Amino acid sequence: LTPEMIASGSWRSKTFKPYNFSALGVPPARGHLHPLLKVRAEFRQIFLEMGFSEMPTNRYVESSFWNFDALFQPQQHPARDAHDTFFISDPANSVSLPADYLPKVKRVHSQGGFGSQGYGYDWKLEEAQKNLLRTHTTAVSARMLRQLAQEKEFRPVKYFSIDRVFRNETLDATHLAEFHQVEGLVADRGLTLGHLMGVINEFFKKLGIEQIRFKPAYNPYTEPSMEIFSWHAGLGKWVEIGNSGVFRPEMLLPMGLPEDVNVIAWGLSLERPTMIKYKLDNIRDLCGHRVDL
Numbered sequence: 001l002t003p004e005m006i007a008s009g010s011w012r013s014k015t016f017k018p019y020n021f022s023a024l025g026v027p028p029a030r031g032h033l034h035p036l037l038k039v040r041a042e043f044r045q046i047f048l049e050m051g052f053s054e055m056p057t058n059r060y061v062e063s064s065f066w067n068f069d070a071l072f073q074p075q076q077h078p079a080r081d082a083h084d085t086f087f088i089s090d091p092a093n094s095v096s097l098p099a100d101y102l103p104k105v106k107r108v109h110s111q112g113g114f115g116s117q118g119y120g121y122d123w124k125l126e127e128a129q130k131n132l133l134r135t136h137t138t139a140v141s142a143r144m145l146r147q148l149a150q151e152k153e154f155r156p157v158k159y160f161s162i163d164r165v166f167r168n169e170t171l172d173a174t175h176l177a178e179f180h181q182v183e184g185l186v187a188d189r190g191l192t193l194g195h196l197m198g199v200i201n202e203f204f205k206k207l208g209i210e211q212i213r214f215k216p217a218y219n220p221y222t223e224p225s226m227e228i229f230s231w232h233a234g235l236g237k238w239v240e241i242g243n244s245g246v247f248r249p250e251m252l253l254p255m256g257l258p259e260d261v262n263v264i265a266w267g268l269s270l271e272r273p274t275m276i277k278y279k280l281d282n283i284r285d286l287c288g289h290r291v292d293l
């Protein structure tokens with residue numbers, strides 16, 4: 001049916017197929033929310049429902065001190081090598097590290113303390129001052145726990161973070177030089193591994209994952225540590241869905257937290273669950289624009 005047919009009246013001699021009122025209109029060209037940000041909002045909602053508060057993660061450039069040393073990660077650890085970490089050339093160094101806290105970190109690395117023998121190496125300030133792109137949001141957790149330790153009275157907290165982290169990795173279909181880390185932590189007196197398993201179970205249950213298992217693992221800053229696995233019915237096998245652990249006393253006590261306070265934490269990425277949810281098999285599809293999502 002055209003305007004000419006209507007004007008000339010020629011439409012009278014034509015036959016038209018019945019109008020399909022249930023036909024969909026042409027989708028208007030409009031904006032889309034990014035899948036990663038939609039999954040981030042989902043994770044944020046779950047943490048908030050569980051009573052967690054979001055940590056301030058608006059600092060991509062971090063000092064080696066907060067990213068590694070405060071976490072009792074030794075200065076010769078391979079993760080601190082340039083092939084794993086992006087170091088910053090300008091400004092190359094952080095010169096405003098906490099003067100009262102730093103000697104305690106130096107001591108626990110070089111001589112030990114609090115019942116630990118430490119690593120027995122000559123800890124160097126220059127190494128701790130090197131600026132980098134944070135390799136995990138656990139650097140933010142360290143800053144927040146130090147702040148908590150400086151308060152007059154200890155109070156239990158539940159914190160979370162979901163933000164970008166950077167690793168000098170070889171790129172492939174599932175690895176980029178940056179990804180979003182999701183991290184949750186609980187600080188309270190008398191927390192046990194049972195509490196850690198329980199909070200992880202609760203978190204993943206809210207994501208629709210009921211069947212998870214834990215496997216002993218190693219992290220430089222948590223002891224004990226556990227990898228988290230979930231049964232993937234489609235693949236017919238257990239797949240790793242995260243990592244977890246109890247922060248070490250060598251990390252918490254130099255901060256000034258009371259000896260009977262434990263901090264349990266776990267982490268996962270945002271990209272993996274987003275790729276599963278949106279059936280993407282190349283992580284690069286999460287960057288740049290994609291029309292047919």
Ligand SMILES: COC[C@@H]1[C@H](c2ccc(C#Cc3ccccc3)cc2)[C@@H]2CN(C(=O)Nc3ccc(OC4CC4)cc3)C[C@@H](O)[C@@H](O)CN12
Nearest residue numbers: 181207222240241242243244245265266267268269272273
């Ligand atoms: C360099 O790789 C690091 C990243 C990322 C990761 C690993 C560990 C942590 C951590 C931690 C931690 C430990 C102790 C204390 C504090 C933080 C955070 C992110 C994922 C962690 N992983 C991961 O996310 N896997 C995952 C998560 C969710 C998912 O879908 C479910 C619906 C929810 C499916 C898969 C496991 C693997 O994918 C792994 O190969 C890749 N890992």
